[in-house]
Amino acid sequence: MPLTATHIAADTATVTVASQMEEITEWSRRYFGPWWNATPAKAPTGTGIAEGxxxxxxxxTGPxxxxxxxxxxxxxxxxxxEYAGARTLLSRHDGVTHAAQPDERLAYQADRYRLTIVGEHPQPVAVAAARLARELVRAQLLADGWTVLHASAAVKDGRAVLTLGKKGAGKTTTALxxxxxxxxLLANDRVFARTEADGTVKVLPWPSAAAIGLGLLDATGLYxxxxxxxLAGEQLHPTQHxxxxxxxxxxxxxxxxRADGKELKxxxxxxxxxxxxxxxxxxxxTAAGLLFPTVNPEASPAVLADDRALTESDVFSTTTEDRYPDIFGLIPATASDNTTALVEQLGQLPHRSLMLTHDAAANSALLxxxxDDIAVV
Incomplete structure (x- = not known):
């Protein structure tokens, strides 16, 4: 059976997803197409694609x-x-990494920039293949000086406002x-950022499923x-509970x-x-300013007079990444070298701390x- 393929490009990073099943490669085109350049491609031949x-x-599929x-x-x-929320068994031998997620019936083999994934059913394989493609893009971008920030991003006239904070701080609410x-909308929860030669900070999307709470959908008229x-039978992302x-x-x-107090969205x-x-x-x-929101349903939306600023804790690194640890050894050892300079450069941009509430209209007016005050020239 002939291979089908999707070619993905983000800045200088490129990945090809190939499969005998078109629904797997189509999944990657759908997933990355809106934010990165993902197009049908000629299936690769030979042993693979060389690093660099x-x-x-x-x-x-293949049980x-x-x-x-x-x-x-x-x-x-x-x-x-644990990888992507699933129990994962991991083994390295002769420079090759093997991994398995028994509960999902997925298995992996990784030899640097060539990754193979097999499973019992097409949809879980398609989801995992897109995730691996994103990890390979991440590895290449990190090697090229990019950093991943825990931030959402909204853009006007090519200038981005980055919203930072812990889970539940209001990053998704602000961007939406x-x-x-x-x-x-450039990013929902994570964003790639890099300091350029002219001192500006360029940002790129981190494609992912967007989790938006039922209450926020209702408040914005989207429910x-x-x-x-x-009800018409259309499907949201399969990771939805x-x-x-x-x-x-x-x-x-x-x-x-959920039983542990986490909101399911x-x-x-x-x-x-x-x-x-x-x-x-x-x-x-290009990054133009930073927002640091806090959500309190009993407060009134307001700009706060505090000195919250971006720190290295707002950056995903090999030590702080919890959901997608680098189990396949893709990320270069020099990836963290750019963090300090990036934090310093972003720290020079205008920034505001905000109090948000559950009043969507009032939040929108303040945001x-x-x-506009910090991003529009």
């Missing part, structure tokens, strides 16, 4: 191959870790509300259009909570941010005025 000239992900890799892992000996006011699509789909079907608008494909929510997506920008 791109990377290759080979992805297919017997899953069993074979799991057997190798047990024969070689393994460590147990600005996008609803005509800004371009009913989303529910109509779900079934209880969220059930809530949308029942017409419940209050937040859905609708999960949107990147392209659904445009097709379902009517947002404009941005593909690159639009504040973002």
């Amino acid at each position: 000239r791109g990377a290759l992900v080979l992805a297919d 017997n191959r899953v069993d074979d890799i799991e057997t190798l892992i047990h024969d070689y000996g393994f460590a147990e870790t 509300l600005l996008a609803r006011q005509g800004w371009g 009913d259009p989303v529910r109509e699509r779900v 079934p209880s969220v789909t059930e809530a949308l079907g029942d017409g419940r608008r209050e937040p859905v909570w 609708p999960q949107f494909f990147p392209d659904q941010l445009a097709t379902w929510l009517g947002l404009t997506l941005a593909t690159e920008a 639009t005025k504040t973002a």
Whole structure:
């Protein structure tokens, strides 16, 4: 059976996802197309793509191959870790990394910039292949001086406002509300950033499923259009918890909570941010300012008089990355060398600390005025 392929390019990084199943390569085109350049491509031939000239992900179904890799892992000996929220068995032997996620029935083999993934069913393989492609892009961009920030980003006239803070601080809320006011949405939770020769900071998207709470969808008038699509049989991202789909079907608008207190949210494909929510997506920008929000439902939206500033804790590194640790050894050892200079450069940009509430209209008014003040020339 002939291979199909998708070629992905972000700045200087390139990855090809190849498979005998077009639905797997189409998944990567859909996932990366809105933010990165992802196009159908001629399937690769030979042994792969050399380091420094791109990377290759080979992805297919094959239950017997899953069993074979799991057997190798047990024969070689393994460590147990967590990757993308799943229990993962990891083994390295003769420069090759093997990994398996038994509960997902997925298995991996990695030889530097050539990664193979096999599984029992096409959809989990497609999801994992896109994740690996993004990891390979990340590795190449980090080698080229980029850094990953824990930030959302909204863009107007090529100038980006970055919103930083811990989980629950309001990064998604800020980006979504600005996008609803005509800004371009460049990133939902993470962004690539790099200091350029002229002293500016360039930013690129980190494509990912966007988690937007039911309450925020309702407050922004987006709940009913989303529910109509779900009732019509359209699908959100498969990582969405079934209880969220059930809530949308029942017409419940209050937040859905997990037993440990974490809110479960609708999960949107990147392209659904445009097709379902009517947002404009941005593909690159120059950083113009920083926002540091805090959410308090009992407060009034306001600019705060504090000295919060960006620190190295706002940067994802090999030691602080919790969801996507570098289990395949892709990230170069020099990747952290750029962090201090980037933090210093961003620290020179205008920045504001904000108090947000659950009043979407009041939040939008404050955010639009504040973002325009610091970003619009």
